[in-house]
Amino acid sequence: KTIQYVLNLVKQHAANIAQQYNDDVFYKAAERQSSFPEFRLLSHRPFLELCRRIASDWINQKSYRQLDQQLILSFILDTNSLINGLVDQFPHNTIQLFLIMRGLLSSEVLFVGLKKRYRVNFGVNQNTKFNCLMAVPFRAKDVAAENTEFGHPDVAILLTQIAYYYKGLTDLQMRQCFDRLNQDESDPEMIYDQWISLEDENDKIASIKQWKRVNLKDNQQRTQLLFPTFQYNMLVIDYFLNHFVFPQEAKQFPQKLVASAWDLSSSLREKIITGFSGTNDTQLLLPPENDHYQYLPISTNSDEILKRIIISKPTIQVILDVGALFVDGTNRQIAVKWLDLSDKIKIDYVVYFESDSIFVCDRQYQHHAFLTSPASEHLDRCVFYLDEIHTRGTDFKFPHKFRAAVTLGNGLTKDRLVQACMRMRKLGKHHWLSFWSSNEVHQQIRTMKKNSVSPNEKENIDNRITLTDILRWVYENTQQTT
Numbered sequence: 001k002t003i004q005y006v007l008n009l010v011k012q013h014a015a016n017i018a019q020q021y022n023d024d025v026f027y028k029a030a031e032r033q034s035s036f037p038e039f040r041l042l043s044h045r046p047f048l049e050l051c052r053r054i055a056s057d058w059i060n061q062k063s064y065r066q067l068d069q070q071l072i073l074s075f076i077l078d079t080n081s082l083i084n085g086l087v088d089q090f091p092h093n094t095i096q097l098f099l100i101m102r103g104l105l106s107s108e109v110l111f112v113g114l115k116k117r118y119r120v121n122f123g124v125n126q127n128t129k130f131n132c133l134m135a136v137p138f139r140a141k142d143v144a145a146e147n148t149e150f151g152h153p154d155v156a157i158l159l160t161q162i163a164y165y166y167k168g169l170t171d172l173q174m175r176q177c178f179d180r181l182n183q184d185e186s187d188p189e190m191i192y193d194q195w196i197s198l199e200d201e202n203d204k205i206a207s208i209k210q211w212k213r214v215n216l217k218d219n220q221q222r223t224q225l226l227f228p229t230f231q232y233n234m235l236v237i238d239y240f241l242n243h244f245v246f247p248q249e250a251k252q253f254p255q256k257l258v259a260s261a262w263d264l265s266s267s268l269r270e271k272i273i274t275g276f277s278g279t280n281d282t283q284l285l286l287p288p289e290n291d292h293y294q295y296l297p298i299s300t301n302s303d304e305i306l307k308r309i310i311i312s313k314p315t316i317q318v319i320l321d322v323g324a325l326f327v328d329g330t331n332r333q334i335a336v337k338w339l340d341l342s343d344k345i346k347i348d349y350v351v352y353f354e355s356d357s358i359f360v361c362d363r364q365y366q367h368h369a370f371l372t373s374p375a376s377e378h379l380d381r382c383v384f385y386l387d388e389i390h391t392r393g394t395d396f397k398f399p400h401k402f403r404a405a406v407t408l409g410n411g412l413t414k415d416r417l418v419q420a421c422m423r424m425r426k427l428g429k430h431h432w433l434s435f436w437s438s439n440e441v442h443q444q445i446r447t448m449k450k451n452s453v454s455p456n457e458k459e460n461i462d463n464r465i466t467l468t469d470i471l472r473w474v475y476e477n478t479q480q481t482t
Contacts, residue, residue: 002100003158004161005058006054007158007234009057011030013054017050020049021049022298023298023439025042026298032232034232035232036162036234038166040116040117041114042440054105054110055073055101055105059073075102076098076101076106079106079107109152110158116159117324118327119141119142119327120138120324122135123163123167124136126144133160133244134149134150134156134160135150136149141389142330161238165234169230174236176244177236177239177240178226181239188211189212195230196208196209204229207221293434293436293437293464293465294308295437295442296436296437297439298439302325302329306337307341309436312434316404317382317383317398317402317404318398319338319383320386320405320407320421321386321387322391322420323388323408324388325436326385326387331353331387332352334352335351335352346381347382347383348378349378349382349383352384353394360373360375360382379397384398391416396423400430404421404431404434405434405436406434406436410438411481414477435467441473445469446465449469449472
């Protein structure tokens with residue numbers, strides 16, 4: 001509940017922080033006052049101010065003495081501050097609360113959660129065979145890493161909270177909440193009043209303003225009014241997680257084993273290890289003429305990116321979304337939108353992936369398997385959308401003079417970029433690339449470019465981003481991950 005309280009404070013301060021640190025924060029206001037806004041930290045700069053505001057609000061809710069308040073604030077905001085002065089003054093449970101706040105703020109657990117991208121770096125595995133409701137790491141957009149979980153319990157709880165705030169509750173999960181509220185709570189009316197108090201005043205919810213007017217047996221009221229109203233309500237989501245997710249799935253082990261790929265080549269191993277790489281990424285695979293670069297304004301959505309790609313010259317026929325910038329819809333929705341925006345005289349089909357299978361959509365919005373459709377024989381009449389996970393391991397025989405838009409997202413590494421670029425098999429001869437970065441990545445590349453030159457050269461530095469600058473940024477990301 002401490003994490004839920006802190007996230008509520010994040011919601012309260014998100015707009016002001018975004019206004020104060022415009023280029024360092026992604027912010028999109030929630031459509032309803034009961035919902036959590038889209039809020040992500042693009043750098044560490046705003047985090048210190050956010051921590052200060054959260055700590056100040058939190059301590060003001062307590063009835064500690066003024067002298068103690070300063071000691072507590074110092075402890076939770078400064079990792080170098082010792083606990084000695086607090087242990088003798090407060091009971092064990094209160095000390096535990098201080099430690100949780102310290103972990104979230106000065107130890108930057110909250111920063112870890114607010115920096116990750118929902119549906120790209122983390123989310124809830126939608127596979128029904130995966131019997132887990134907690135948030136898990138994702139290895140690509142909408143692709144959960146199998147058999148993995150977040151090892152740090154606070155990070156796991158924090159990301160689970162954020163994931164459900166963004167995705168909302170399903171009708172089944174809503175039914176679980178209301179059934180428990182109706183059957184197991186001693187004062188359901190009080191809890192319901194708290195839920196409904198967060199909602200905007202309008203005529204639509206007038207009929208369910210009071211608990212006694214709610215009829216859970218009325219299917220129409222339930223599915224058309226009750227569930228849509230509370231689907232993204234933060235208090236309802238907290239209620240669901242506190243009763244149906246965390247008690248069953250939140251766990252912590254006294255010890256854990258950690259290993260990585262580097263352990264395969266440990267000097268302790270006696271036998272020879274053989275590795276395989278499908279793409280040789282140690283050679284010069286990006287010809288210098290593929291240096292068209294464009295960055296996107298902050299808060300640009302998928303539709304706006306597509307519109308920019310459509311008007312780009314020369315014409316782009318392939319989107320290699322290795323940076324996972326298209327997160328506002330499913331692959332099918334993004335593909336159909338691109339087809340709608342494309343030139344009807346030149347383009348008849350859009351090709352995309354769904355459930356690891358290749359599909360094609362025509363101008364009549366009929367969706368078919370790619371291999372059995374006429375599109376497979378007329379690639380020059382197609383545009384292609386390859387989502388992040390399918391920018392490697394796929395092979396299309398793109399016609400000559402095809403150009404691809406390669407997206408650059410936060411943390412992109414060399415191997416992933418090279419794998420994506422090499423989908424264009426005739427790169428440098430008959431295929432070309434253009435690079436499209438998020439505002440977050442653009443700021444990182446610019447900063448790295450400035451830091452790469454001597455102080456005397458900074459005044460004459462060329463602000464144009466080149467392929468060399470992109471590769472420098474990619475190599476830096478690769479070093480950080482290894």
